Amino acid sequence: MPKINPNHATARRRKAVDKLMTSLIVVATVLAIVPLVLIIADVASKGIPVISLSFLTSLPGWSAAGVPTGGIANALFGSFIMIVIAFLISVPIGVGAGIFFSEWPESRLSTISSFTNDVLAGFPSIVIGIFVYIVIVLSTGTFSALAGAVALSIIMIPIIARSTEESLKIVPVTLREASMALGVSRWRTVLKVVISTGRSGLATGILLAVARALGETAPLLLTVQGSNLFPTSLFQPTAALPLLIFNYGMSGDPTLEAQAWGAAFILIIVMLALNLSTRFLLGRRLGEVRAEI
Amino acid sequence: MPKVPKGDLTLKAAAATAAILIIGLLGSLAVELFLGSTPSINKFGLSLILGKTWDPLDNVYLYGAPPFVYGTILTSAIALLIGLPISLGVAIFLTEKLKGKKTIAYVLGTVIELLAVVPSVIYGLWGLFILGPFLRDYVEAPLHRYLGFIPIFRGTPLGSDFFTAGVILAIMIIPTISAVSRDILNAVPNSQREAMYSLGGTDWEVIQKSVLPYARSGIFGATILGLGRAVGETMAVTMVIGNMPNITASLFSPGYTLSSVIANVFTEAPSALYRSALIELGLILFFVALIINLLARLLLWRMTRGSHFRI
Numbered sequence: 001m002p003k004i005n006p007n008h009a010t011a012r013r014r015k016a017v018d019k020l021m022t023s024l025i026v027v028a029t030v031l032a033i034v035p036l037v038l039i040i041a042d043v044a045s046k047g048i049p050v051i052s053l054s055f056l057t058s059l060p061g062w063s064a065a066g067v068p069t070g071g072i073a074n075a076l077f078g079s080f081i082m083i084v085i086a087f088l089i090s091v092p093i094g095v096g097a098g099i100f101f102s103e104w105p106e107s108r109l110s111t112i113s114s115f116t117n118d119v120l121a122g123f124p125s126i127v128i129g130i131f132v133y134i135v136i137v138l139s140t141g142t143f144s145a146l147a148g149a150v151a152l153s154i155i156m157i158p159i160i161a162r163s164t165e166e167s168l169k170i171v172p173v174t175l176r177e178a179s180m181a182l183g184v185s186r187w188r189t190v191l192k193v194v195i196s197t198g199r200s201g202l203a204t205g206i207l208l209a210v211a212r213a214l215g216e217t218a219p220l221l222l223t224v225q226g227s228n229l230f231p232t233s234l235f236q237p238t239a240a241l242p243l244l245i246f247n248y249g250m251s252g253d254p255t256l257e258a259q260a261w262g263a264a265f266i267l268i269i270v271m272l273a274l275n276l277s278t279r280f281l282l283g284r285r286l287g288e289v290r291a292e293i
Numbered sequence: 294m295p296k297v298p299k300g301d302l303t304l305k306a307a308a309a310t311a312a313i314l315i316i317g318l319l320g321s322l323a324v325e326l327f328l329g330s331t332p333s334i335n336k337f338g339l340s341l342i343l344g345k346t347w348d349p350l351d352n353v354y355l356y357g358a359p360p361f362v363y364g365t366i367l368t369s370a371i372a373l374l375i376g377l378p379i380s381l382g383v384a385i386f387l388t389e390k391l392k393g394k395k396t397i398a399y400v401l402g403t404v405i406e407l408l409a410v411v412p413s414v415i416y417g418l419w420g421l422f423i424l425g426p427f428l429r430d431y432v433e434a435p436l437h438r439y440l441g442f443i444p445i446f447r448g449t450p451l452g453s454d455f456f457t458a459g460v461i462l463a464i465m466i467i468p469t470i471s472a473v474s475r476d477i478l479n480a481v482p483n484s485q486r487e488a489m490y491s492l493g494g495t496d497w498e499v500i501q502k503s504v505l506p507y508a509r510s511g512i513f514g515a516t517i518l519g520l521g522r523a524v525g526e527t528m529a530v531t532m533v534i535g536n537m538p539n540i541t542a543s544l545f546s547p548g549y550t551l552s553s554v555i556a557n558v559f560t561e562a563p564s565a566l567y568r569s570a571l572i573e574l575g576l577i578l579f580f581v582a583l584i585i586n587l588l589a590r591l592l593l594w595r596m597t598r599g600s601h602f603r604i
Binding site for chain 1: 298300301303304305307308309310311312313314315316318319321322325326328329378379380381382383385386387390401403404405407408410411412413414415416417418419421422423464467471495496497498500501518521522524525526527528531532552555556559560571572575578579582583585586587589590
């Protein structure tokens, strides 16, 4: 084998290029992480001082001089209501479609619907907001928590369907065969064996969908409008946490801006907690399933 | 033929209904947007798409899509220009440089994926109060002072402009592009790398000459997916772009995008016709997003033979 002279100009140049590119790659990775650290640090340092029990439990209010004094209870309640309704709508549809994708993957319906589902998952949420505005806000004549919930459920369905499919597909085929060999019918096998084996993956997908919906703002802008009060019915304008952050952040009023940071801190903590816990849940569970195979 | 139990049929019917609903959802989205924009299409014809002005303060409302389409294209282009190299760097670092260090790669990968978890309204808040002023003072002002003779650096550095919007979008698409590219690079067979190493290639030569070319179409798909996110992103852009319809080469000018004008004006639209014009902008966004998504999925689908990417 010919020996490469380490002092040869070409060899030196190649090594230099290699070093340069390696450092650029490291720089890129650092650049990608810095914003995350800064965002979390800034939201925490500006948000934490605002937070108190009354901030979380009282409605927006104004002092006699017109300075905002209240809290964000309306937004917390509104977001909660909408997530619950969106959950009730999206889980049956999402899980049902996911079961169809994993149980009948060869059917033409499965191929088309699965592809549609992917497309829907990457869709601009503001367009979903327009759709719900036309279908629900215009026909009921009012902005409402129900309209907001429907918009959020359209965002959740593709996420739930995809994760259901994936968590059911990794259930070992031997489990299914064992159940069928005992004479158990297919639907019982799917419901009792397949789903219960893949249930933590299923739960993970649903939690991720909830987290995603919790932070969505654009469709709510067109469907719930916001309100300073607790809603008394599903058919009236309602507040939501991300919407409040947007409105307060753009208000130009320093007190409201500070409150926006406080609300942002609450939101980011919930989002990070939901995501990290699901990651932990899924990571461990996937390990177990692999070990079983 | 053995009798199929009733339960089996019920399960299949219920699951199929859900699958059909998803198709119906996309279908009715298209139909409703089209119906909603018919008044505007009938009234203005092509002039909405070709028209140049949009002045909601004027008593005679003038409609025109170009400033918004321009803003969407410009901000997405800035986002890709900044975000793509960084995302590729991250993906290469995670797959090629951290080979065999699975735990570190997992933790780093998770940290970067968390960027996708931060809600866009929080990016907006951060962009408005922290990033915007920072860019204005430390990036835009020097660029303007020393390179102001180049048209893109003309204008007044404001911090709420095309440039800030592009940077925020770059940060937001990094997790998308880097996570998908990482999976693509992981799918490149090792024989591909070994061949180049056995020829005496350096690490970078292996990446540049045999890994990246092999992953080309997948990385392209990942990029398109990131582009889709940038094009559709609403809240963060609305909060930092300054919200003024503008067609100018200057990056330091306030602008508007398709999605941000809908977010800002829709609920306060002064007339049904005005609202219909906004819905037509939504229809444009719908088709752009549809094409981008179809393209990305097809590219990724081909590269990975059917397995999915959840972003």
